[in-house]
Amino acid sequence: MLQERIEKWIESYDQNGYLNGSILIACNGQIMFNQGFGMANREHNVPNTPDTKFLIGSLTKAFTSMSIFQLHEKNKLNVNDTIDRYFPEYPNGDCISIFHCLTNTSGIPNYTSSPDFWPYTMRLPSSLNQLIDSFKGLECEFEPGSRFEYSNSGYALLTSIIESTSGMSYSDYIREKICLPTGMLNTGCDDGVKIVSKVASGYSFYEEPVRAAYQDMSYPLGAYGLYSTTEDLFMWDKALKTSQLISKELTEIMFTPKYDSYACGWVVSDINGRTCTHHFGDVGGFYSDFLRFVDDEVTIIFLSNMGVTPVTHLSREIAKVIFGENVSFPLLAKPTHFVNQESISGKYSVDDTSTVLDISIINNELYLMVPKMYGVLYKFKLVPVSHDSTQTTFLTEMIHEQLIFRYSATGEIKYVEYTDYFNEKQILYKVSPTLK
Missing domain, CATH: 3.40.710.10 (DD-peptidase/beta-lactamase superfamily)
Structure with missing residues (x-):
């Protein structure tokens, strides 16, 4: 119906x-x-x-x-x-x-x-x-x-x-x-x-x-x-x-x-x-x-x-x-336990020349800074919604964006799968840590 x-x-x-x-x-x-x-x-x-x-x-x-x-x-x-x-x-x-x-x-x-x-x-x-x-x-x-x-x-x-x-x-x-x-x-x-x-x-x-x-x-x-x-x-x-x-x-x-x-x-x-x-x-x-x-x-x-x-x-x-077409539905932004903020903090880009995501720590919480319409920078709190040894998934507050951090066997971040609020996906790699 x-x-x-x-x-x-x-x-x-x-x-x-x-x-x-x-x-x-x-x-x-x-x-x-x-x-x-x-x-x-x-x-x-x-x-x-x-x-x-x-x-x-x-x-x-x-x-x-x-x-x-x-x-x-x-x-x-x-x-x-x-x-x-x-x-x-x-x-x-x-x-x-x-x-x-x-x-x-x-x-x-x-x-x-x-x-x-x-x-x-x-x-x-x-x-x-x-x-x-x-x-x-x-x-x-x-x-x-x-x-x-x-x-x-x-x-x-x-x-x-x-x-x-x-x-x-x-x-x-x-x-x-x-x-x-x-x-x-x-x-x-x-x-x-x-x-x-x-x-x-x-x-x-x-x-x-x-x-x-x-x-x-x-x-x-x-x-x-x-x-x-x-x-x-x-x-x-x-x-x-x-x-x-x-x-x-x-x-x-x-x-x-x-x-x-x-x-x-x-x-x-x-x-x-x-x-x-x-x-x-x-x-x-x-x-x-x-x-x-x-x-x-x-x-x-x-x-x-x-x-x-x-x-x-x-x-x-x-x-x-x-019109009965397929649409995506957000995950519920119910926080899960996550303590390894330092490993997530840093800058991420498609390559070494263009930083797309900047993740920092404020009061022991992770925040994503990213440009939106007209290139204006916005900063959103990241909410961890799932975590295990292979990946951690975060949702942003206020807008529907999702970041999935994929881990290697040794626990290092291999890449982040970033889905923006237009449902466009990118694979990004960590290029540097971000100072608090």
């Missing part, structure tokens, strides 16, 4: 604390599963629930795209307009169209790819006009319309165009033209100032949960500035299947990929052998994924406030469960 398969998979991950956030699964228009996991706010011990609000990052782009097509339908603009109509002094604005910005084919450099953005600039308050001024003088990276390159900058321009053509702020437009008509009362723009009830805090992880690096949310707006809930996004999913917000013809244009499977604020690609319309978001300790298998009438929404949770992988594993 499908419900039992879903519950078995959920339980196997939740028992080890590997699920953080809220998950909604719907089939044939009906919600089959809708539950929160972990903490919305760890400081005050507030749990995540189905109505917890999360920053949704780049899932916002779909709302921006819808707004543009609504304004197109009302003849407030045309998606084929070049941006010089709205930004008269924009360099080469007569070569860049609204549609190029929608499909990430504008060639405009992505402001979040600036070397200073993540360590410094993202913390500074800015206006939308100041943000646009910061990149408008940069040369296009390629001829507009010739290829795909993801760019938040294009969506900043779209935000400004929505405001100038509608006469409304981006936040007000989204609320009045999309959220209220569809009943999405728990979705809005987070400006970092206004108090939002039931909104989760964003976290990262280094030996333990830590607060995510601060980001000023006064300017992302139509690029990655919205918050929502799983239940609201399910209402969004249902509205997208109708002509409630725009005509069927414009909806088809919005969902038609241009390059690299990217359409207008959505990706349309093959997942598990089925056509899926999807997008993920990542901002300030929040990680989200939205999978819409429209032909199969399956929707999976996973919103997390623990940035290291591999949401995009887990949502695809849920899809495998739903």
